[in-house]
Amino acid sequence: MKASLPRMEINLSQIRDNAHLLSELYGQKRISLIGVSKATLGAPQIARAMIRGGVKFIADSRLENIQKMKEAGIAIPFVLLRTALSQAENVVRDVDISLNTEFDTVKELSRHAKAQQKTHKIILMVELGDLREGIPPHDLPLFVKNVLTLPNIEMIGIGTNLACYGGIRPDDKNMSRLSQIASSIEKEFQLNLEIVSGGNSANYEWAQSTENVEGINNLRLGESLLLGRETIDRKPIPGLHLNAFRLIAEVIESKEKPSLPFGDIAQNAFGDVPTFVDRGIRRRVIVALGRQDVPVSGLKPINSDLEILGASSDHLILDNQNRALKIGSEVEFHLDYGALLSAMTSPYIEKTFLNS
Numbered sequence: 380m381k382a383s384l385p386r387m388e389i390n391l392s393q394i395r396d397n398a399h400l401l402s403e404l405y406g407q408k409r410i411s412l413i414g415v416s417k418a419t420l421g422a423p424q425i426a427r428a429m430i431r432g433g434v435k436f437i438a439d440s441r442l443e444n445i446q447k448m449k450e451a452g453i454a455i456p457f458v459l460l461r462t463a464l465s466q467a468e469n470v471v472r473d474v475d476i477s478l479n480t481e482f483d484t485v486k487e488l489s490r491h492a493k494a495q496q497k498t499h500k501i502i503l504m505v506e507l508g509d510l511r512e513g514i515p516p517h518d519l520p521l522f523v524k525n526v527l528t529l530p531n532i533e534m535i536g537i538g539t540n541l542a543c544y545g546g547i548r549p550d551d552k553n554m555s556r557l558s559q560i561a562s563s564i565e566k567e568f569q570l571n572l573e574i575v576s577g578g579n580s581a582n583y584e585w586a587q588s589t590e591n592v593e594g595i596n597n598l599r600l601g602e603s604l605l606l607g608r609e610t611i612d613r614k615p616i617p618g619l620h621l622n623a624f625r626l627i628a629e630v631i632e633s634k635e636k637p638s639l640p641f642g643d644i645a646q647n648a649f650g651d652v653p654t655f656v657d658r659g660i661r662r663r664v665i666v667a668l669g670r671q672d673v674p675v676s677g678l679k680p681i682n683s684d685l686e687i688l689g690a691s692s693d694h695l696i697l698d699n700q701n702r703a704l705k706i707g708s709e710v711e712f713h714l715d716y717g718a719l720l721s722a723m724t725s726p727y728i729e730k731t732f733l734n735s
């Protein structure tokens with residue numbers, strides 16, 4: 380059977396290698412890893428590759444993705460990154476550990492855990508400046524005190540998330556703050572916090588450069604496992620595969636055309652008034668891929684002769700340095716995180732797993 384187009388080719392052994400190298404690297408600092416599967420929609424094959432590489436938990440922001448991985452038979456502790464009160468019953472049923480910042484939600488988890496005769500584990504997220512999710516540090520002691528009164532809830536750790544909304548860099552200052560918060564909570568309430576989760580793929584530079592990770596003993600990694608980069612400067616992490624994902628699409632037109640549109644220029648399909656540089660008559664190709672599939676700014680043609688000129692909903696236009704590409708031939712792209720996220724979510728793009 381001929382492979383379908385467009386398709387995403389996903390190299391599972393490269394994802395496993397990335398997980399292995401990062402597990403070793405962070406393991407030297409006694410930091411365990413949670414593999415984050417949300418960008419892959421919880422593809423069970425990818426979760427398995429992460430687990431083979433050594434991650435100790437799988438986390439996702441969507442309950443549906445966790446359910447899919449469990450149904451596929453993956454047996455590892457699952458962590459829910461984003462917890463909604465309305466889902467509490469299913470969270471308790473399907474998830475081992477959830478991240479939380481609202482007492483009402485934890486109360487609801489407790490109620491359902493009691494009804495289901497289970498203990499549900501929680502990690503409380505602390506706000507350290509990025510201003511996405513998190514309990515302000517000065518509210519944490521009272522929050523913990525109240526949580527400890529709830530039946531069937533076990534508080535196993537605290538965590539923080541940086542570099543996501545506010546772009547705040549993980550550094551010795553905020554990481555040390557999290558460590559100190561953890562130890563003061565442990566002392567005040569005589570608990571042992573099994574997990575102190577310092578962040579995500581943006582914590583790489585900090586972890587490499589710090590003298591002392593103090594109490595931080597866990598990170599939650601998505602992008603660096605999948606695309607091999609840290610996420611402060613998007614620099615490659617030495618030894619990791621950067622291109623475990625490749626997007627492949629089909630050439631549907633290949634013609635010589637002027638580089639300047641002719642006629643009266645008005646708005647394009649997306650309400651922008653485009654501008655163009657006159658480079659004379661050029662060989663251009665159209666590939667059957669568009670903005671409905673992927674933000675084209677996140678695509679990079681693997682063939683360096685090709686340059687993306689623009690795209691509409693369903694047509695991607697490339698300059699081909701006056702060389703011809705045959706109709707029906709394939710063009711391959713590397714992707715950034717945003718492009719990966721949309722391409723994985725596009726129902727029009729077939730997902731093909733290699734080296735399973």
Ligand SMILES: *Cc1c(COP(=O)(O)O)cnc(C)c1O
Pocket residue numbers: 415417440460540578579580581599600601602603610
């Ligand atoms: C998405 C997410 C992660 C993973 O982030 P990466 O930058 O992909 O490593 C970690 N923690 C939380 C809470 C998340 O939502």
